[in-house]
Amino acid sequence: MSRTLIRNASILSMDPAVGDFAQADILIEGDRIAAIGPGLNAAADEVVDGTHRIVMPGMVNAHIHTWEFQLRGIGADWVGSRDYHANLHKKLATYYTARDVYLGNLLGALNQLRNGTTTIVDWCHILRDAEITDAAIDALEESGIRAVFARGTVKPPEREGAVPYYKQPFPRDEIHRLRTGRLATDDGLVTLAMAILGPDHNIGHGNCFDDTELKIVLDAGCTITATNLTEMLNYEQPAMLGRLVKHGATPSLGTDCDPYFNSSMLWVMRHAFLHQRELDNRSLHAEGKWPASTQHSTLTRDAIYWATMGGAKAFGLDGKTGSLAPGKQADLIMIDTRGMNIFPAHAGGNPAHIVVMYAETSDIENVMVAGRFVKRDGRLVFDAGRLARLTDELLASRLRLFQEGSFKSVPVERGPQPGRFLV
Structure with a gap:
């Protein structure tokens, strides 16, 4: 079972029993959270730097x-x-x-x-x-x-x-x-x-x-x-x-x-x-x-x-997801607070305030579902070539639907442009 350790992050757990941390670690074993707390002494297959990041539930x-x-x-x-x-x-x-x-x-x-x-x-x-x-x-x-x-x-x-x-x-x-x-x-x-x-x-x-x-x-x-x-x-x-x-x-x-x-x-x-x-x-x-x-x-x-x-x-999923707590599925996001959307609020700012009032998609560095990264270093973990082909096909689908549905309230682009779905 793989183990991932997120080190030195600001944590919004949304679980009153766990609490929030200005700086703490999260240990993930397989698809679940194993532990949350400052200075965890745990071996891991991968260590992820959480410095200047806010970690919260997906x-x-x-x-x-x-x-x-x-x-x-x-x-x-x-x-x-x-x-x-x-x-x-x-x-x-x-x-x-x-x-x-x-x-x-x-x-x-x-x-x-x-x-x-x-x-x-x-x-x-x-x-x-x-x-x-x-x-x-x-x-x-x-x-x-x-x-x-x-x-x-x-x-x-x-x-x-x-x-x-x-x-x-x-x-x-x-x-x-x-x-x-x-x-x-x-x-x-x-x-x-x-x-x-x-x-x-x-x-x-x-x-x-x-x-x-x-x-x-x-x-x-x-x-x-x-x-x-x-x-x-x-x-x-x-x-x-x-x-x-x-x-x-x-x-x-x-x-x-x-x-x-x-x-x-x-x-x-x-x-x-x-x-x-x-x-x-x-x-x-x-x-x-x-x-x-x-x-x-x-x-x-x-x-x-x-x-x-x-x-x-x-939807009855609160035993699996929605907060960060040991035993729950590792569904989480990491927000990099160093970008210009947020800077300099990262220096002593209220993390909840930062998330709600400043963070944008470009600040979401990593996303994890059931212990697996689906977005890493700001990009989707999805085959880039396949994604480009899918975006071309989806644009063609859109144009065909407009044509067959005689939908004319907006101008229609002249053909697909590859790779336009930015990950």
């Missing part, structure tokens, strides 16, 4: 439609869910093949790893048949990411005389095939969920719940994931963040839709913090308590918790 993207990756950059000016459904589900999605889904899921998952997300909940609602379903799972497995595959269904245009998609029963046979086949265990990196109602249901968005409805939902054991960037863009009510906290619940965060914006959990975490602080400030002002005489209720560390343990708890 982020958990609790709501993403990964298949939409090749449709980036087309939806920010759409009007709410009306245009989203009209352009994606009722038009472009109907031209997706299994290969298109594979490409979107693979490049989308690799992009999540590059951005410091080690776990995604892939809310996959483009699945017409078993071939497309298997292609989506193939891509997740190849990427090396930890994923909950939320098996959804397509949302095609309603046709006269036909039963609309929202009245059709969920395909039980497909869930049975997956649960008794390739996703039969909950111990692998990719596990199964049903994107429908259930006693351990996770709700995406939920912004319109009033307080009575919210209490009913939470008392029933449900969790709620805020995709606050989407909700700031297209929803009439604020994201479900502080309201959940007031009920004793933990928010989880997701990026949602690549066609709208960069699906970086750093972005989502930062904006979740800022959005809730804005709401807090307005509430304090309305109550005549502004400026606040006491500490704000929402802190940068809270936002990190939402982006890590919040998502892990929502």
Whole structure:
């Protein structure tokens, strides 16, 4: 069993029993964390310098439609869910093949790893048949990411005389095939969920719940994931963040839709913090308590918790990931604090403040999933030649989908340009 030792790092464990360290070590044995503490006396096959680095849990993207990756950059000016459904589900999605889904899921998952997300909940609602379903799972497995595959269904245009998609029963046979086949265990990196109602249901968005409805939902054991960037863009009510906290619940965060914006959990975490602080400030002002005489209720560390343990708890993964603790899977990221995004905050600055308010993807030096580096020295650990071929193929997929779907709201580039997906 291989042993990796990260030396002299600033550690945000997100586990109260472990605590945080200004300078300490992490010993990793195989796929798990073996020990955390200052000056560990341990032999290792590899020693990684953690000096001037912040080590924290990999982020958990609790709501993403990964298949939409090749449709980036087309939806920010759409009007709410009306245009989203009209352009994606009722038009472009109907031209997706299994290969298109594979490409979107693979490049989308690799992009999540590059951005410091080690776990995604892939809310996959483009699945017409078993071939497309298997292609989506193939891509997740190849990427090396930890994923909950939320098996959804397509949302095609309603046709006269036909039963609309929202009245059709969920395909039980497909869930049975997956649960008794390739996703039969909950111990692998990719596990199964049903994107429908259930006693351990996770709700995406939920912004319109009033307080009575919210209490009913939470008392029933449900969790709620805020995709606050989407909700700031297209929803009439604020994201479900502080309201959940007031009920004793933990928010989880997701990026949602690549066609709208960069699906970086750093972005989502930062904006979740800022959005809730804005709401807090307005509430304090309305109550005549502004400026606040006491500490704000929402802190940068809270936002990190939402982006890590919040998502892990929502999907029953908190025993595996979401925090750094002995016995847990070694899902972690290392942030180099010496770059100009962060400098000179690295000299005595609050690590949680640095992560939420300064760090960008370029500062994420290393990413590890289950004890294996998937990003190293600022670059994805993925065959560069294969990645270049995949990016060419994905761009061709995008252009074909635009052509076949008669999508003309944006200019179309003139052919693929190799190697444009920068690792």
